[in-house]
Amino acid sequence: MTSTVGAAAVSMPSSEAEAVAAVTEQPYATVLAGGTLLVPQHTLGHVAVERAVWLGRAEMDGIAQSNGRVTVGAAAPLAACTRLVAPVGPCAANIGDNEVNAQATIGGNLCAPAPYGDVRGPLLALGAVLRWADPDGIHTGGVEDFVAAGGARPGRLLLDIAFAAPAAGSFVALQRHHTQALTAMTVSAVRGPGGDVAIAATGAAPDACRLTSAEAALAGGGSIADAAAAATADADPYDDALASASYRLRVLPVYVGRALEQLGG
Numbered sequence: 001m002t003s004t005v006g007a008a009a010v011s012m013p014s015s016e017a018e019a020v021a022a023v024t025e026q027p028y029a030t031v032l033a034g035g036t037l038l039v040p041q042h043t044l045g046h047v048a049v050e051r052a053v054w055l056g057r058a059e060m061d062g063i064a065q066s067n068g069r070v071t072v073g074a075a076a077p078l079a080a081c082t083r084l085v086a087p088v089g090p091c092a093a094n095i096g097d098n099e100v101n102a103q104a105t106i107g108g109n110l111c112a113p114a115p116y117g118d119v120r121g122p123l124l125a126l127g128a129v130l131r132w133a134d135p136d137g138i139h140t141g142g143v144e145d146f147v148a149a150g151g152a153r154p155g156r157l158l159l160d161i162a163f164a165a166p167a168a169g170s171f172v173a174l175q176r177h178h179t180q181a182l183t184a185m186t187v188s189a190v191r192g193p194g195g196d197v198a199i200a201a202t203g204a205a206p207d208a209c210r211l212t213s214a215e216a217a218l219a220g221g222g223s224i225a226d227a228a229a230a231a232t233a234d235a236d237p238y239d240d241a242l243a244s245a246s247y248r249l250r251v252l253p254v255y256v257g258r259a260l261e262q263l264g265g
């Protein structure tokens, strides 16, 4: 089915296969998920959308858990994702108010540029595997591969996200009045079945990043304080309306320490 919203033709596929075909056929289409970012951007004329594909009826919102592996459809609402294990569940719960949280999707958040995209942090820490489609076919890779491939763009459709449920997970977020409803920084930590700890942050660098120096400090027998101090080596802090680079660098060790305390021994 196709209708028109503003100047854009919007198709409404009723399956994942139809959505892939609709997004990747020429002229390449823009994916419309919850619309919480795209609709206002288009309405205000900040983003030109000629052809959009709405995922609301494409049955891409399922969440499946089997043999310790979790698979989340890209169109799953953040509100549904709040039930997932830490650090993903608490991260989803931290995004927006109830209205935004009910409408926005995990795929839309992952595809949104900073200062949005908080779910990239937990998914990086979990080593999540993404599946996406573009005119060259179906691809799989990590968050960093999706970003390196150019992230969200017309003609590309994120399909789903899969990860192994960790033995433990934690999530902390920097809340301050200056950031209004947005989160300036998050830190996610997960412990794998073998006891290894992975840590990732948003807001410490222009995109979500793994804190490998902090991970190495822990793996080498260092304390939480050692790991927290080491985290600054992984940061590439920047100034924006939410926080200055120097503030980001100062608070990163605090939030790494909190995430590791929350993760427990």
Ligand SMILES: Cc1cc2nc3c(=O)[nH]c(=O)nc-3n(C[C@H](O)[C@H](O)[C@H](O)COP(=O)(O)OP(=O)(O)OC[C@H]3O[C@@H](n4cnc5c(N)ncnc54)[C@H](O)[C@@H]3O)c2cc1C
Residues within 6 Å of the ligand: 030, 031, 032, 033, 034, 035, 036, 037, 038, 039, 074, 075, 094, 095, 096, 097, 100, 103, 104, 105, 106, 107, 108, 109, 110, 111, 112, 115, 116, 117, 118, 119, 152, 153, 156, 157, 158, 159, 181, 182, 183
């Ligand atoms: C008041 C408010 C507070 C917020 N606070 C936060 C916050 O603290 N942290 C945070 O991270 N975010 C925050 N957000 C942003 C919010 O997370 C996004 O609005 C939301 O995640 C976008 O999801 P959506 O499904 O609505 O995407 P849409 O608006 O539909 O799309 C967003 C972008 O992603 C692309 N896209 C969407 N789905 C796919 C897909 N499956 N494949 C390929 N491309 C896709 C679209 O083409 C578009 O470019 C806030 C937003 C509001 C309005």
